[in-house]
Amino acid sequence: MKINREEVAHVARLARLSLQPAELDALTGQMDAILDYVEKLKELETEQIVPTAHAVPMENAFRPDQVRPSIGVEKALQNAPEKDGSCFKVPKVIE
Amino acid sequence: MQLEKITIAQLRQQLAAGEFTSVELTRAFLSRIRATNDQINSVITLCEKEALAQATAADARIAAGEAAPLTGIPLAVKDIFNVAGVRTTCGSKILANYISPYDATAVAKLREQGAVILGKLNMDEFAMGSSNENSAAGPVRNPWDLQRVPGGSSGGSAAAIAAGQALATLGTDTGGSIRQPASHCGVVGLKPTYGRVSRYGVIAYASSLDQVGPLARNVEDCALLLGGIADYDPADSTSVDTPAPDYLAHLKDGVRGKKIGLPKEYFIAGLDPEVKSAVDAAVLTYQQLGAEIIEVSLPHTDYAVACYYLIATAEASSNLARYDGVRFGVRQDQGEGLIGMYQQTRAAGFGDEVKRRIMLGTYALSSGYYDAYYLKAQKVRTLIRQDFLDAFGQVDLLLTPVAPTPAFKIGEKVNDPLQMYLSDIFTIPVNLAGTCGLSLPCGFSGDGLPIGLQLIGKPFAEGEILQVAWAFENATEFGGKLAPL
Numbered sequence: 001m002k003i004n005r006e007e008v009a010h011v012a013r014l015a016r017l018s019l020q021p022a023e024l025d026a027l028t029g030q031m032d033a034i035l036d037y038v039e040k041l042k043e044l045e046t047e048q049i050v051p052t053a054h055a056v057p058m059e060n061a062f063r064p065d066q067v068r069p070s071i072g073v074e075k076a077l078q079n080a081p082e083k084d085g086s087c088f089k090v091p092k093v094i095e
Numbered sequence: 096m097q098l099e100k101i102t103i104a105q106l107r108q109q110l111a112a113g114e115f116t117s118v119e120l121t122r123a124f125l126s127r128i129r130a131t132n133d134q135i136n137s138v139i140t141l142c143e144k145e146a147l148a149q150a151t152a153a154d155a156r157i158a159a160g161e162a163a164p165l166t167g168i169p170l171a172v173k174d175i176f177n178v179a180g181v182r183t184t185c186g187s188k189i190l191a192n193y194i195s196p197y198d199a200t201a202v203a204k205l206r207e208q209g210a211v212i213l214g215k216l217n218m219d220e221f222a223m224g225s226s227n228e229n230s231a232a233g234p235v236r237n238p239w240d241l242q243r244v245p246g247g248s249s250g251g252s253a254a255a256i257a258a259g260q261a262l263a264t265l266g267t268d269t270g271g272s273i274r275q276p277a278s279h280c281g282v283v284g285l286k287p288t289y290g291r292v293s294r295y296g297v298i299a300y301a302s303s304l305d306q307v308g309p310l311a312r313n314v315e316d317c318a319l320l321l322g323g324i325a326d327y328d329p330a331d332s333t334s335v336d337t338p339a340p341d342y343l344a345h346l347k348d349g350v351r352g353k354k355i356g357l358p359k360e361y362f363i364a365g366l367d368p369e370v371k372s373a374v375d376a377a378v379l380t381y382q383q384l385g386a387e388i389i390e391v392s393l394p395h396t397d398y399a400v401a402c403y404y405l406i407a408t409a410e411a412s413s414n415l416a417r418y419d420g421v422r423f424g425v426r427q428d429q430g431e432g433l434i435g436m437y438q439q440t441r442a443a444g445f446g447d448e449v450k451r452r453i454m455l456g457t458y459a460l461s462s463g464y465y466d467a468y469y470l471k472a473q474k475v476r477t478l479i480r481q482d483f484l485d486a487f488g489q490v491d492l493l494l495t496p497v498a499p500t501p502a503f504k505i506g507e508k509v510n511d512p513l514q515m516y517l518s519d520i521f522t523i524p525v526n527l528a529g530t531c532g533l534s535l536p537c538g539f540s541g542d543g544l545p546i547g548l549q550l551i552g553k554p555f556a557e558g559e560i561l562q563v564a565w566a567f568e569n570a571t572e573f574g575g576k577l578a579p580l
Contacts (some may be wrong), residue, residue: 008454015412015457016419017450027454029373033513034455038401041471042480051473052480054303054333055529056290056554061332075196081426088422091433 002035003028099338100575103168103262103316110157110167117157117167121211124169128213128260131580135236135258137154138250140182140215140567149211156209165323166209171261173252174215176307178202184218185298186248189424189444191290199296200331201265201307208323213261216251221415222269222300224248224513229448234505234507237279238578239544243502246276247503251311253280257578263320264310266304269304270403271497271522274534276549277310278497279578281536281556283317283564284310289529290335293328297479301410302333303486304526305401313575314565316536318342321557335555342558349386349501350566360396361521367500373538373546374496377567381494384566387489393482395570398475399515399524405459405472406527412456418444423482451512455538476527483528483551492560493551495521501544521549531556535564535572545576 122185153167233242249266253276268286277284309320325339420440457467552560
């Protein structure tokens with residue numbers, strides 16, 4: 001068993017996903033099979049290999065630190081599920 | 096309007112000569128979409144009003160002699176591209192009500208040229224899938240056989256062309272999502288080198304793998320569309336600051352003397368015999384055209400799927416964290432506080448495949464597992480990339496199948512995610528290596544299903560693989576076919 005139901009529930013909390021019990025069961029089985037499959041990477045000796053984060057040789061792409069026009073408050077709020085003035089409105093964060 | 100064998104350049108000439116207008120052309124395509132969309136479900140949002148306005152403007156521009164290569168040409172884009180003022184769903188319930196406040200750069204470039212954007216095309220949710228069965232808008236059906244998948248995730252982008260709904264389309268490719276549906280639908284599809292086309296305004300799946308690319312009915316149109324979108328973009332810090340060449344300049348130069356490598360790991364036992372025989376026949380055609388065929392090896396091929404499904408899912412888990420009901424999209428708030436809102440919004444808004452990949456990615460990045468999974472996969476990625484660079488030391492490009500089988504039946508693989516993942520074996524390595532790959536039609540199965548072949552080029556050698564593709568298309572009769580829908 002590469003992963004059990006409890007560990008899957010923990011990952012779901014990390015991922016901010018609420019899962020139904022049936023989903024949790026199905027996911028546990030599927031993740032277990034997939035994690036079992038990716039074990040094959042262990043066959044490769046990679047101790048001295050430099051990881052690739054970026055496939056094309058490139059260094060940090062910076063621009064001058066100058067203020068430029070952005071999308072604007074009106075457009076930014078256009079799709080807001082709930083808004084108040086120039087703010088996105090969400091459930092209370094601090095009790 | 097007989098459009099099957101015509102190129103965009105020829106259409107442009109006809110438009111310039113006043114044989115018909117862009118408005119007439121656009122109406123014809125809008126009509127076609129309305130007549131066929133119930134059968135294939137490739138279009139999520141039809142932009143009829145906007146398209147006709149664009150066509151009208153295009154006609155004025157053509158009359159004034161100020162047309163660009165794509166002026167007045169009816170295209171469509173995958174619903175992963177932000178198109179200002181238009182609903183962009185990314186195939187997901189969570190964005191069902193999202194109206195783009197801006198254009199993706201690739202879309203802005205099409206607008207600049209005066210192209211006509213007919214609509215937003217169906218896709219696997221958040222580009223996660225190989226069959227276009229994972230869409231909140233329902234599956235897309237392959238125009239060649241309505242019981243079969245068109246491939247994915249750019250299923251709508253490929254099916255729309257095969258059904259005559261658009262002349263060319265834009266898709267995205269993270270593990271094969273342009274090339275594989277192109278192969279299953281009998282059209283040409285190109286994944287450029289990472290960084291060649293701007294990803295600004297393209298909803299992100301896996302940021303180190305995603306790439307925007309063209310799909311078209313023939314190689315020349317594909318080259319033309321690539322030329323329209325390939326450019327440095329300061330808004331995408333992963334876009335390369337190298338000017339794009341003229342992809343049409345050497346398109347018809349032929350393949351005499353080209354060294355084409357056949358990676359032996361791609362011609363293995365599990366390959367469908369009809370796919371094998373179509374690709375073998377293509378190899379012979381290339382020999383007859385004067386290319387030299389050399390066997391090469393990409394020894395780490397077998398590890399590519401595992402590597403991809405750790406890197407892509409890890410990056411996806413990060414990219415999809417933004418779908419939390421706060422700033423956009425559909426919110427589910429049942430009064431259980433902020434975190435409750437996040438959990439319920441995401442549970443209700445995401446489909447099963449997306450949840451699965453978010454979960455895998457979260458796990459691979461989590462404390463205690465990061466080294467064993469994500470970091471390990473990144474190291475294996477180095478080995479896979481090096482395989483390609485080594486091979487390119489011996490040959491100019493590689494020729495492989497695109498998919499192990501022709502299009503499978505709808506529902507056939509939905510219950511076995513791992514089986515679905517394994518079918519991406521030939522396309523995934525190209526994204527991991529960051530280089531370019533093209534799929535073009537090379538045959539049909541006994542059941543009349545399209546079979547494609549893949550050409551993999553050196554980084555930034557899109558012009559070369561287009562040239563090699565054109566030579567094959569020109570010497571054979573497989574290209575430019577529309578499905579008998």
